[in-house]
Amino acid sequence: MIFRSDETRSRTPGPDxxxxxxxxxxxxxxxxxxxxxxxxTRAKIELPGQRGEDAQVTGRPALVxxxxxxxxxxxxxxxxxxxRLFVMARRSIRQAGGPHAVDLLIRxxxxxxxxxxxxxxxxxxxxxxxxxRLATRVPQPGEVPGSGVGR
Amino acid sequence: xxxxxxxxxxxxxxxxxxxxxPMIDVIFLLLIYFFxxxxxxxxxxxxxxxxxxxxxxxxxxxxxxxxIVEVALVNGRPVFRLLDQVFSTQEQLQTALSALPKEPGVFxxxxxxxxxxxxxxxLQAARDAGFERVTYVPARD
Numbered sequence: 291m292i293f294r295s296d297e298t299r300s301r302t303p304g305p306d307x308x309x310x311x312x313x314x315x316x317x318x319x320x321x322x323x324x325x326x327x328x329x330x331t332r333a334k335i336e337l338p339g340q341r342g343e344d345a346q347v348t349g350r351p352a353l354v355x356x357x358x359x360x361x362x363x364x365x366x367x368x369x370x371x372x373x374r375l376f377v378m379a380r381r382s383i384r385q386a387g388g389p390h391a392v393d394l395l396i397r398x399x400x401x402x403x404x405x406x407x408x409x410x411x412x413x414x415x416x417x418x419x420x421x422x423r424l425a426t427r428v429p430q431p432g433e434v435p436g437s438g439v440g441r
Numbered sequence: 442x443x444x445x446x447x448x449x450x451x452x453x454x455x456x457x458x459x460x461x462x463p464m465i466d467v468i469f470l471l472l473i474y475f476f477x478x479x480x481x482x483x484x485x486x487x488x489x490x491x492x493x494x495x496x497x498x499x500x501x502x503x504x505x506x507x508x509i510v511e512v513a514l515v516n517g518r519p520v521f522r523l524l525d526q527v528f529s530t531q532e533q534l535q536t537a538l539s540a541l542p543k544e545p546g547v548f549x550x551x552x553x554x555x556x557x558x559x560x561x562x563x564l565q566a567a568r569d570a571g572f573e574r575v576t577y578v579p580a581r582d
Contacts, residue, residue, distance in 0.1 A: 307461060314468050321475030338561040342486025343568060357557065395487065398557035404512070405553030407560065408579030415492050423487040424561055435531060435565065 335359070337427035338400040340435050351395035351423065352382040359399045361406035376413050389418040397425040488564045490549065490577040508541055509578075510534065510567065512559045513552040519559045521566075531562045538570035546574025553582045 335356055355375065356364040363375050370378070379394070386392035394414065398407050414422060429435055511522040520527050521534040528534045538547065547567045551560040560577070567575045 307465070311461075311465065311468070314465075314472060318468065318471055318475065321472070321479055324479065337485065338558040340486070340488070340561055340565040341569075342488055342565075398561075400556065400558030400561070402557040403553070404551045404555045404557055404560055405582075407557050408551060408553050411492055411577060411579040419492060421489060421491050423489050424564065426486045426488060426561060426565070428484045428486050435562065 335397060335399040336401070337397060337425050339429040339433055340426040341428065342426045349393070351393045352386050353379060353392070354395045354397060355379075355410065357396065357398040357402045357406050357410065359401050361403045363406075363410070372409065372413070375410075376417065379414065379417055379419075383417060383419070390420060392419060393423065394419065395423045395425055488561065488568065488575075490564050490575045493548070493576045493578050507548060508545055509548045509550055510538070510563050511550050511552065511580075512555050512563050514554050519555055521559075521563055531566050534563060535566040535570050538567055538572065541570075543571055543573065546576060547572045548576045548578050550578045550580050552580045 335358055354365065358364060363370050363372065365375065365378060379392075382394070383389050383392045396407070396410065411422070509523070513520055513522055515527065518529065520529055521531075522528075523534065523537055526537060528537060541547070549560060549563045549567065551563075564575055564577065
């Protein structure tokens with residue numbers, strides 16, 4: 291037995307989900323824009339906590355070379371030998387139109403041995419590269435710059 | 442007065458209602474996916490020193506003394522050496538560099554026994570001291 295007519299039921303106001311859908315869409319857009327799916331070139335290493343330079347270079351670097359705490363080189367999530375690394379660097383230089391135009395980003399762990407960075411720098415100089423970028427991590431508020439070194 | 446029959450009215454209201462449930466299901470699934478797969482990465486910056494081979498020490502005939510900061514280890518402790526002075530912190534190095542002329546630029550020579558973080562500290566100190574021309578020189582050791 292139904293005591294309530296169909297008309298009354300259809301008129302009963304349901305919960306207004308418009309606001310909820312709005313918020314959920316905003317969250318999805320936020321995650322889509324900030325997700326790090328495209329940042330596979332970044333290996334998980336502790337960068338030196340330094341402010342860096344005010345004038346930041348925009349755009350994606352031609353080659354991102356990660357230097358781990360053990361002095362190993364990682365490019366695009368893959369450990370590479372020194373020889374292979376310089377083959378990649380040569381290719382990037384060719385694609386960029388010359389050693390002065392290429393944008394190379396070196397992401398060295400703050401506790402990476404400097405000899406590994408020096409070998410990389412020497413090899414790049416042999417390829418006539420005159421400038422490079424060393425990645426830093428913007429320090430947290432109250433963090434002393436360079437405090438993570440030697441930890 | 443409403444001339445539309447009652448049955449027709451009911452049908453129209455049923456047709457006009459948009460079914461939101463599957464859409465919300467999909468949206469929530471997407472939301473959960475992004476919650477689970479996204480990872481927080483701290484903001485990054487960079488320093489852009491020039492690169493140069495180790496030739497600067499042989500500049501005996503040059504008009505000016507090259508300004509070189511050596512990143513080294515003394516008794517197992519990392520230090521910055523500048524013109525016979527030894528500094529143990531980045532702040533001390535920056536203060537000393539601030540007093541130097543900026544036109545010739547500064548060279549940062551990193552010893553292989555040190556770590557990358559110290560070389561980056563020296564580069565940052567040079568930039569913060571107001572040097573436009575900062576050159577990194579890998580030491581031959």
